[in-house]
Amino acid sequence: MLRHCLKLMWKRKTRNLMLSLELLLAFVLVFALSAAGVRCWQLYHEPVGYDYRNLWTVSLNPGDGQRMPKDNDLYNRLRQAVRELPEVEQAAYITFSPYTMATMTTGYGRSANGPEEVIQTMEVSDDFFATNDMTPLAGQWFSSADDGADAIPVVINRHLADQWFPGQSAVGQTFNSYETNGPGARFRVTAVVEAYRAKGELDPTADIILMRHVSDSKLSNLSAMVLRVKAGTPRSFETTLQRQLKLVRNDWSYTISPMADLRASLLKNQLAPMMILAVIAAFLLAMVAFGLFGVLWQNTTRRIPEIGLRRAMGAPAGAIWRQIITEQMLLSTGAMLAGLALLVQLPLTGVLGEHLNWHVFICALGLSMGLIYLLSLLCSLYPGWHASRMTPTTALRYE
Numbered sequence: 524m525l526r527h528c529l530k531l532m533w534k535r536k537t538r539n540l541m542l543s544l545e546l547l548l549a550f551v552l553v554f555a556l557s558a559a560g561v562r563c564w565q566l567y568h569e570p571v572g573y574d575y576r577n578l579w580t581v582s583l584n585p586g587d588g589q590r591m592p593k594d595n596d597l598y599n600r601l602r603q604a605v606r607e608l609p610e611v612e613q614a615a616y617i618t619f620s621p622y623t624m625a626t627m628t629t630g631y632g633r634s635a636n637g638p639e640e641v642i643q644t645m646e647v648s649d650d651f652f653a654t655n656d657m658t659p660l661a662g663q664w665f666s667s668a669d670d671g672a673d674a675i676p677v678v679i680n681r682h683l684a685d686q687w688f689p690g691q692s693a694v695g696q697t698f699n700s701y702e703t704n705g706p707g708a709r710f711r712v713t714a715v716v717e718a719y720r721a722k723g724e725l726d727p728t729a730d731i732i733l734m735r736h737v738s739d740s741k742l743s744n745l746s747a748m749v750l751r752v753k754a755g756t757p758r759s760f761e762t763t764l765q766r767q768l769k770l771v772r773n774d775w776s777y778t779i780s781p782m783a784d785l786r787a788s789l790l791k792n793q794l795a796p797m798m799i800l801a802v803i804a805a806f807l808l809a810m811v812a813f814g815l816f817g818v819l820w821q822n823t824t825r826r827i828p829e830i831g832l833r834r835a836m837g838a839p840a841g842a843i844w845r846q847i848i849t850e851q852m853l854l855s856t857g858a859m860l861a862g863l864a865l866l867v868q869l870p871l872t873g874v875l876g877e878h879l880n881w882h883v884f885i886c887a888l889g890l891s892m893g894l895i896y897l898l899s900l901l902c903s904l905y906p907g908w909h910a911s912r913m914t915p916t917t918a919l920r921y922e
Contacts, residue, residue: 541818542815542818542854543854543857543858543861544858545811545814545815546811546815546854546855546858546859546895546899547858547859547861547862548811549807549808549811549895549898550858550859550862550891550892550895551862551865551866552804552807552808553804553808553890553891553894553895554862554866554887554888554891556797556800556801556804557886557887557888557890557891557894558879558883558884558887559797559800560797560887560890561882561883561886561887561890562878562879562883563725563794563797565882565883566724566725566726566727566728567724567725569718569720569724569728570717570718571718571719571720571723571724572655572657572680572716572717572718572719572720573621573655573656573657573719574655574656575621575622575782575783575786576782576783577751577752577753577754577756578654578655578749578750578751578752578781578782579749579750579752579756579764579779579780579781579782580620580621580622580747580748580749580750580779580780580782580785581605581620581747581748581750581764581768581777581778581779582619582620582746582747582777582778582779583601583745583746583747583748583775583777584746584775584776584777584778585772585774585775586774586775586776591745591746597771597772598616598648598745600771601748601768601771601772602614602616602748604767604768604770604771605748605750605764605767605768607767608763608764608767609753610752610753610756610760610763611750611751611752612751612752612753613650613653613654613750613751614650614654614748614749614750614751615647615648615649615650615651615653615654615655615748615749616647616648616651616736616745616747616748616749617645617646617647617648617651617745617747617748617749618644618645618646618647618745618746618747619645619721619746619747620747620749620780620782620785621721621722621723621749621782621785622721622722622723622782622785622786622788622789623721623722623785623789624722624789625721626643626721626722627643627644627645628641628642628643628644629641629642629644629700629701629732630642630700630701631698631699631700631701631710631732632698632699632700632701633687633698639701640701640730642683642730642731642732643721643729643730643731643732644731644732644734645719645721645731645732645733645734646734646735646736646745647733647734647735647736647745648735648736648745649664649665649666649667649735649736651733651749652664652678654749654750654751655749655751656751657716657719659678659714659715659716660681660714660715660716660717661692661693661694661714661715662678662693662694662695662712662713662714662715663713663714664678664713664714665677665678665713665714665735669713669735672711673709674697674709674710674711675708675709675710675711675734675735675737676710676711676712676713676735677710677711677712677713677732677733677734677735678712678713678714678715678716678732678733679693679712679715679716679730679731679732679733680715680716680717680718680719680728680730680731681715681716681717681718682718682728682729682730682731683730683731683732684712684715686730693712693715694712694713694714694715695711695712696711696712697709697710697711697712698710710732710734716733719731719733722789723786723789723790723793724786724790725790725793725794727877727878728877749782750764758781761779764777764779765777765779808898811898812898812901812902815898815899815902816902816906819847819851819902819903819906847903847906848900848903848904851899851900851902851903852896852899852900852903854899855895855896855899858895859891859892859895863888866884866888867884869884870884
């Protein structure tokens with residue numbers, strides 16, 4: 524039967540061309556949406572590097588567009604003020620709050636004469652890692668023991684360690700910030716962390732350097748605090764915390780948020796474009812389904828003499844039904860094979876990088892092929908059933 528269906532399809536290849544193109548476009552559309560969804564699922568399940576639960580953030584704003592002052596005494600007084608609250612277990616400073624779209628990058632040179640590499644950078648205080656309940660993969664966190672060191676201590680993620688120091692330990696390695704007139708500040712790796720994705724679960728893994736805050740450095744100042752509070756702390760704690768901070772600097776404004784709220788808001792914003800694309804894709808697939816159903820119905824009507832002749836020769840109704848469905852499945856297979864020949868070039872060439880790695884490609888391919896087969900099956904069921912109910916006398920009356 525399969526060979527017979529292939530012969531029939533080849534003889535009607537011109538008539539099936541538009542239908543094949545329609546299926547090809549639908550397959551590419553579904554593949555693109557599936558790949559985006561699988562990539563988001565993959566990123567969501569990769570380690571973020573910290574647990575957002577029981578973490579709150581405080582954004583510090585001096586007002587009138589002023590920069591944060593380089594005043595260690597002020598930082599200590601603010602930290603001491605929040606630690607006096609019974610709900611606060613730990614407090615640390617950071618360049619900006621996690622789960623925001625803020626990004627800071629700095630140019631670094633792996634060697635004195637090496638090319639510049641722009642890498643995400645965050646400046647953090649010594650108690651940052653304890654506040655986030657982080658554990659190093661190798662080495663140890665920087666602390667007050669590093670005061671007066673000849674190089675600024677930093678913590679890097681495993682992604683950067685594997686790239687810069689393949690096959691060797693990154694702990695103890697040094698590098699410089701990039702300056703046009705020569706090497707800049709010198710840094711030493713004290714620990715390696717699995718990951719730290721400041722933009723949350725849907726942020727692709729990238730190289731990042733967590734740098735120890737040095738009061739006399741030329742780097743950007745700290746502008747946020749991360750607090751670990753006791754489990755079950757109510758949202759009303761925001762008022763108490765706000766009042767406590769105002770006791771230190773009443774002229775500043777403070778934006779206080781549980782990190783869970785920031786996470787929910789960011790995820791909503793990140794997923795909004797995909798939801799819009801999914802709705803558009805659903806409408807397009809519905810149009811494809813209606814078009815496919817209409818073409819199959821028209822093709823079945825044109826084949827009334829052929830079907831009537833087969834019934835007159837003793838073909839059962841089930842054989843006619845299976846023939847119509849099989850032909851449609853073969854047509855869908857041909858269209859998807861043509862699409863696959865084009866799409867497979869993307870992971871082979873690496874043009875989309877990790878956004879379309881082989882795991883994402885294979886999963887998206889399986890999902891999109893399954894959906895196109897399901898769509899083809901549903902659209903061919905009724906035309907196939909209608910053709911199977913046809914009798915030889917119906918074919919004789921066909922004009």
